Amino acid sequence: MTVADTQRGIEAVWRLEAPKLIATLTRLVRDVGLAEDLAQDALVAALEQWPDEGVPRNPGAWLLTTARHRGIDRLRRHALAERKHRELGHDLQALEMEVPDMEGHLDDTGLGDDLLRLIFIACHPVLSPEARVALSLRLLGGLTTDEIARAFLVPEPTIAQRIVRAKKALAAKKIPFEVPRGAELSERLSSVLSVIYLIFNEGYSATTGDDWLRPTLCEDALRLGRIVAELMPDEAEVHGLVALMEVQASRSAARVGPSGEPILLLDQNRARWDPLLIRRGLAALDRADRLGGARGPYVLQAAIAACHARALRAEDTDWARMANLYAMLAHVAPSPIVELNRAVAVGMALGPEAGLAVADSLVEEPSLEGYHRLPSVRGDFLFKLGRRDEARIEFERAAALTRNAAERALLTARADECTRPT
């Protein structure tokens, strides 16, 4: 093994421990930034010592002990320099205390609590959504700033600055390191879930060529989701989000054509859907249902995704159920996009006339102005109803609005189809 191999091996071990390590240290020093610095110090020490001494039997405990000692050194130096004994006294005491639970099992309840607190603080609403994403990937996903920057196609200093600012904001606003309770919990949890889903979608919407790194964001998001699901096993929406991501991820291989063009869900080769991820998704959905969470927005979206996953062929899709699920989703999370999807499902379940009626109600919707799918969906219904002149106008409008070349070609072809004699 080369030195570089050894170093990568040590970094991999550190990454496995980093979230728990940072979580425990944050509880001790009450500052995410300092906690992360100390965890980094421990990595440096490991890179110095492990090549000679070997990886310790309990690397997590070793890293925590080392980080604590580094922290004590730092705080003492700081205290001497600034004569702020009293203020730093608490932190010093916390670090000097023995942490017996770390010596035994790595995964006892206390540690889980710390990790959960870290998740909630990284996704705190005082931070901008971009900052929450970057901080979560950094602290919980174990990604370097460089990896995050490459994944989001932004310069590294931008991400580095975003993370530094986020940590400062958390310190300045004295955000407590705790799991929110009661009424606050659901609001804060929904912030956590939306951060995870944002990461997932960032990876999912990137499909081709130069973007090869981005799909790993889907895996990072899935991993985070699964972690939260284990930490909060009674929260139906967490399982709903995991189910949604697993089922969507199951289609990764089928949703891009040979030249990188997107393939619409109903045209995908279902044999290429990953049955393991579908099974995991359906199991997570089942868990959510058993918790009585059948009406949460993520659970409903997962149920819709599962509807597709359960159909062996596109024509087997249970559109009536789908239309019903979209109606429930529109009720708990009203949005014109959801309504448009409902129109499609209604059209499939009850026929183009019923679908068109739903779609027509959206024509005046300002947020859909400029969105190509509305004319595209209406065009399809009008075409099926034999109103070809109107259909052609809709397809042409949709073709002019889409930014995707493959889609434009498809829509133009459909517009042409309308002028052909029947």
Added chain:
Amino acid sequence: MLIVKANADSEAGKMPPLELVQAMGEFNEEMVKAGVLLAAEGLKASSKGAKVKFAPNQKPAVVDGPFAETKELIAGFWLIEVRSKEEAVAWAVRSPMPHGPDRESEIEIRQVFDASDFGADVAANEQALRDEIAKRKR
């Protein structure tokens, strides 16, 4: 994929001792909590299995177990989703000794192909094949 190689005990169909089952359960739980474990299975002895052998210009031959080459056989696997080979190694190192603390064991680590490994060519071929099949159906 972390693959556990068979040994004489697993091939004899001996059930692992309770402590080992417990230790494995804890290890699995740790991987679940870390969000990396996708699937895990233990395999019965090869005496319960069979082989299908293929040779050029011959019909497939079915051979029932057990098979002699114990060390080449597998006794179980974990399918994990991690970012690097190093991370997979780090997890494997944490495993309890798969056949118990008084036996030699081996875990083989292999990477699973995903669609991106095949590149555009294979995808294009597959598309061509699908088009061909669709044409014939008509």
